[in-house]
Amino acid sequence: MAFEGLTERLQNAMKTLRGKGKVSESDLRETMREIRLALLEADVNFDVVKTFVKTVRDRAMGSKVLDGLNPAQQIVKIVNEELTKTMGSDASELNKSPKIPTIIMMVGLQGAGKTTTAGKLANKLKTEQHARPLFIAADVYRPAAIDQLEQVAKQIDVPVFQLGTDVDPVEIVRQGLAKAEADKNDYVIIDTAGRLQIDEQLMDELANIKKLANPTEILLVVDAMTGQNAVNTATGFNDKLDITGVVLTKLDGDTRGGAALSIRAVTGKPIKFVGEGEKMSDLDTFHPDRMASRILGMGDMLTLIEKAQQVSDEKQAADLEQKMRENSFDFNDFLDQMDQMNKMGGMESIMKMIPGLANNPALANAQIDPKDLAHMRATVYSMTPQEREHPEVLNPSRRRRIAAGAGRPVQEVNRMIKQFDQMKKMMKQMSNGNMGALDQMVPG
Numbered sequence: 251m252a253f254e255g256l257t258e259r260l261q262n263a264m265k266t267l268r269g270k271g272k273v274s275e276s277d278l279r280e281t282m283r284e285i286r287l288a289l290l291e292a293d294v295n296f297d298v299v300k301t302f303v304k305t306v307r308d309r310a311m312g313s314k315v316l317d318g319l320n321p322a323q324q325i326v327k328i329v330n331e332e333l334t335k336t337m338g339s340d341a342s343e344l345n346k347s348p349k350i351p352t353i354i355m356m357v358g359l360q361g362a363g364k365t366t367t368a369g370k371l372a373n374k375l376k377t378e379q380h381a382r383p384l385f386i387a388a389d390v391y392r393p394a395a396i397d398q399l400e401q402v403a404k405q406i407d408v409p410v411f412q413l414g415t416d417v418d419p420v421e422i423v424r425q426g427l428a429k430a431e432a433d434k435n436d437y438v439i440i441d442t443a444g445r446l447q448i449d450e451q452l453m454d455e456l457a458n459i460k461k462l463a464n465p466t467e468i469l470l471v472v473d474a475m476t477g478q479n480a481v482n483t484a485t486g487f488n489d490k491l492d493i494t495g496v497v498l499t500k501l502d503g504d505t506r507g508g509a510a511l512s513i514r515a516v517t518g519k520p521i522k523f524v525g526e527g528e529k530m531s532d533l534d535t536f537h538p539d540r541m542a543s544r545i546l547g548m549g550d551m552l553t554l555i556e557k558a559q560q561v562s563d564e565k566q567a568a569d570l571e572q573k574m575r576e577n578s579f580d581f582n583d584f585l586d587q588m589d590q591m592n593k594m595g596g597m598e599s600i601m602k603m604i605p606g607l608a609n610n611p612a613l614a615n616a617q618i619d620p621k622d623l624a625h626m627r628a629t630v631y632s633m634t635p636q637e638r639e640h641p642e643v644l645n646p647s648r649r650r651r652i653a654a655g656a657g658r659p660v661q662e663v664n665r666m667i668k669q670f671d672q673m674k675k676m677m678k679q680m681s682n683g684n685m686g687a688l689d690q691m692v693p694g
């Protein structure tokens with residue numbers, strides 16, 4: 251899981267402050283030393299760490315934080331805010347050209363995920379804006395590259411302009427743009443060649459494509475798993491091409507966090523999107539504040555809610571929100587939620603976005619195997635309407651009756667009721683928002 255080590259170490263660093271009504275300067279120094287080590291270990295750029303630690307320390311010392319109310323919480327808040335700032339504060343939108351087509355040039359080293367990301371981006375534009383993108387296949391060095399782009403394009407039903415591998419990439423782009431103009435495509439996504447390392451010849455070629463196409467966006471795709479190398483790559487491409495933004499891929503892997511936390515500060519260019527899987531739908535807008543919460547183990551509620559909205563209709567979402575507020579979540583909702591969670595990528599991927607649950611080992615085994623879903627459904631169906639709406643009436647004799655009715659062991663029914671209670675608790679946390687998680691992190 252991404253940032254696992256960093257999250258754990260940051261939480262440990264802040265544990266030193268736990269339960270302290272008063273935080274002394276030496277407590278703060280100790281915490282900051284731990285935070286510094288945690289960041290360095292996560293492969294965050296040295297200068298970025300230095301600036302970060304200094305800023306947090308100055309803010310904590312400068313205001314009345316240490317003498318004020320709940321200093322530990324205040325410090326967590328400062329850390330959260332500064333992490334957010336380091337990553338650029340606000341989400342950066344994709345720029346759009348005033349006249350069509352908007353030209354997006356995808357660049358990056360081989361294997362970073364350029365072609366996959368080109369597909370994801372086209373898919374996003376299609377689904378969110380009903381756009382009609384065209385791909386231009388400008389990687390002529392690997393015949394497989396064009397095939398791969400064709401395959402990706404087929405999945406999402408987007409046309410590809412290609413002239414094989416014997417034509418100069420600049421010429422391919424020229425003809426591709428003419429084709430887009432004739433077909434009135436509103437977006438053109440140019441998939442360019444990658445190398446294993448930055449080399450002059452490639453950079454010259456990309457610069458020539460840039461000169462011809464005058465793209466609105468030059469998106470550099472970098473692999474988050476490569477840490478500081480990703481940052482160096484970004485610097486190299488930016489020096490030569492003046493990129494407009496970065497896409498950080500493979501955040502679903504166990505990346506340490508260095509790339510996410512350093513790229514903006516080092517290059518001055520925003521991370522615009524993050525890739526979190528191999529599927530065409532696995533591309534999310536990068537929100538520095540949400541990422542900071544996630545790094546601190548405080549979850550990423552907003553992304554979760556957005557994902558929920560994608561799989562449920564508006565009325566359902568509004569109903570659920572009301573139930574969460576009223577704390578009247580019942581077994582009927584439980585069944586609905588189980589179904590939706592499966593659609594959203596399963597319990598595990600959801601739990602890590604929820605404040606307080608993100609790193610809560612006690613709840614790690616609240617995971618639900620999709621094949622148990624049918625059993626759960628049978629169990630809920632064996633309840634009377636009253637039991638479904640008022641789970642508190644489920645005493646042992648009712649539980650035995652339900653188990654017999656569903657043909658499941660009573661222990662399983664008990665387990666499910668426990669899971670239900672956990673989910674209800676989680677819903678309550680969600681409706682309380684992030685501050686609940688801050689409290690959890692540093693009680694007192």
Ligand code: GDP
Nearest residue numbers: 360361362363364365366499500525526527528
């Ligand atoms: P390119 O050489 O830069 O065009 O890279 P590709 O698009 O071929 O991607 C290289 C590999 O990384 C492929 O196996 C992709 O499926 C995989 N990949 C790309 N983005 C992601 C991501 O966000 N998460 C994961 N897990 N894999 C990714």
